[in-house]
Amino acid sequence: MIQPRRRRPDRAHRYRVERSVFLTQLLVGAATLLLVAVSGLLDSNLFNNQLFLAGILIIFLTTAVSAGVPWRHLDKKWIVVLPIVDLVALVIAREGEPLLGTTFLLVFPIIWLSTHFGGRGAVGGVVFTSTLLWAAGLMRAEPVSGNEIPRLAIVPIVLAFVAATTYTTTKRAAAQRTLLTQQSVLFEGALRRSRREERTLDEIVNSVDFGVVGFDRESKPNFINRAQREMFSRFGVKENQLSSIAVYHEDQVTPFAEADRPFQRAMRGETVDRVTFWVGEQGKQQAAVLISARPILDENDNYDGGVMVARDITAELRAIKARDDLVASVSHELRTPLTSIMGYLELALDDNTLDPSTRRMLEVASKNSDRLLALVADLLTTAAATKHELAITLAPCDLAVIVTDAIESSRPVAADRDITFVLVALPTVRLQADAFRLRQVIDNLFSNAIKYNITGGRIEVTLSDSVTQVELRVVDTGRGMTHGEQLNLFDRFYRADSVRGSSIHGTGLGLSISRDICRRHGGDLTVESAPGKGTTAIATLPHTS
Known part of the structure; x- marks a missing residue:
């Protein structure tokens, strides 16, 4: 299998060489x-000159021979015979008819030699060619006249320029080809x-379990990767109907507006960041x-x-x-007996x-019962917030008083x-807000800061x-958090790995509940932190919630 593949380029190259030799010689003959x-149309006596006729016949004979010789089987050096014979024949024809213009045809063999045989050619x-011209002039019966010497000198000079130009052009073309x-x-x-890489990327994208x-x-x-096609097929959606899919908000009832x-x-080229929706008709x-x-x-x-x-x-949302x-069910069942x-x-x-x-033991039991009741309250609040049932009762209140009371409660x-x-x-x-819920937020922030x-x-x-909102900023000097920990900070039940195995107790619900309360008021809760530089919690509330 390997050997034929090696021969094909060599055989093709030899045929190209053979074709090139014939076409080049054919150009000289043409x-x-x-x-x-x-010239024959202008001067019918032209063919009476035996030297001219001999030179022309040699050119035609050489052209015929070039067509029949299997040059592909001969060494390259034998090809040089053709342009040399052409030069001899053209010089002979020139001697027969010096004024006919045969001298100009000497350019063709010179170009051939310069192109195919490089600098030596x-x-x-x-x-x-110069030797042939001078030898032919000296071999005439009459001596070379003074008027003919410049012509014999100019022809080699012109041919030298043609050869040099052809050689440099050929060399440059060869370099460009290389x-x-x-x-x-x-x-x-x-x-x-x-x-x-495209095939690898296709395989990677088609092997993942999410749609692309x-x-x-x-x-x-x-x-469209394989996972996305499977997702479409489950709902009978065609690829060209992507923009017409009916989708619903997280409540599974409210449809998205088309835009x-x-x-x-x-x-449309917009950036969409982690938007959750439901696909499929209701029912x-x-x-x-x-x-x-x-x-x-x-x-x-662009x-x-x-x-x-x-x-x-x-599956994740259902879990x-x-x-x-x-x-929520367990918390409800626990609250009554705990109370x-x-x-x-x-x-x-x-x-x-x-x-x-006995009193000391009962006080320990009472203290732990208070802690357990607070935990149950957090769980119930989380369940209510998840179902969008977090009750907010607005009334005039002074946030400074709420903060002062929370500080006094946290001082011990x-x-x-x-x-x-x-x-x-x-x-x-002073603002319109739920004082009980805001106290819950502030207590959570102070508890974490402690x-x-x-x-x-x-x-x-x-x-x-400020004119539009109120801002409460709580800054501690604690251990701080990494960027990765901050990404999941408001997830329910999340606790950082650095404190999960420590003696610091917590449920991972406080910040989630606090942010839900702030957002129910029309505000927000954000956290800024860096390892070893403490944490800053920022709660913002509008004047009118």
């Missing part, structure tokens, strides 16, 4: 024939690598999809298409809902006949670790009031 034909051809060949090899290698859709600049899908559909936004099988999309820009920052990533999160339902236990503990502690040891716990509160600014701030602070640390509290 030029000679044209000269003879034109160029120099040798000019020297050989460069083009090298570039072609590089381009072919780059093309092979590009195709290999690519768009061109006309917002038409030009790539706000995630697929439409992605195909039928529905699936939850999490989608993100990014536009692709060309070198001039829209050149986009890519969209979609993931089926139906979260089942967990929340279980938490009863706390009531009986209070009655027992009111008994003045208790000995100190902070004092146990020698942590001090610093009031940077605490102006009177738990995750260093012993002997500080908590700075700043309350500021």
Whole structure:
């Protein structure tokens, strides 16, 4: 199998050489024939000159021989015989008819020698032709006249220029061919690598379990991976109907407006960041999809298409809902007996006949019951927020008073670790809000600032009031958090790895509940932190919630 592949290029090359030899000689013969034909029409006595006729016949005979000789089987050096014979024949014809213009035909063999045989052919051809011209002139019966010497000198000079120009042009063309060949090899290698990388990327994208859709600049899908096709097929959606898919908000009932559909936004070139929606008609099988999309820009920052990533999160959302339902159910079942236990503990502690040891044990039980009740309350609040049932009762209140009361309540716990509160600014701030829920937010922020602070640390509290909103800033001097920990900070039940195995207790619900309360008021809760530089919690509220 390998041997024929090696022979094919050699055989093709030899046939090209043979064809090139014949065509080059044919050019000399054709030029000679044209000269003879034109001259014969003008002068019928031209063919009576035996020297001229002999030279012309040698040219035609050489052309005929070049067509029949198997040059592919001969060494390259034998090809030089043809241009040499042509030079001899043309010099003979020139001697027969010096004024006919046969001298100009000497250019063709010189070009041939310079092209195919390089510098040696160029120099040798000019020297050989000059020798022939001078030898022919000296061999005449009459001596060379003074008027003919310049002509004999000019012809070699002209041929030398032609040979030099042809040689340099041929050399430059060969260098360009070599460069083009090298570039072609590089381009072919780059093309092979590009195709290999494209195939690899296709296999990678088709092996993932989430959908990937690519768009061109006309917002038409030009790539859909296997997972996305399977997702479409489950709902009977065709690839060209991507923009017409009916999708619903997270409540599975409210449809998206056509312009706000995630697929439409992605195909318009908008950035879509982790939008969750439900696909499928109501009352039928529905699936939850999490989608993100990014536009692709060309070198001039113009829209050149986009890519969209979609993931089926139906199982995850159903698992979260089942967990929340279980938490809410268990919390409801725990609250009633826990309230009863706390009531009986209070009655027992009111008994003045208790000995100190028993009273101490009952106080420990009461304290842990309070902690357990707070945990149950957090769980119920989380369940209510998940179902969008978090009750907010608006009434006039002073946020500064709420902050002051929360500080006074937290001072004993902070004092146990020698942590001090610093009031940077605490102006009177009146607003319409739920004072009970805001106290819950502030207690959570202070609790975190104490738990995750260093012993002997500080908590700075700043309350500021602007025209549009109120801002509460709580800054601690604790251990801080990494960027990765901050990404999941508001997820329910999330606790950072750095504190999960420590003695610091927590449920991972406080910040999630606090942010939900702030957002229910029309505000927000954000956190800024860095490892070893403490944490800053910023709660913002509008004046009229």
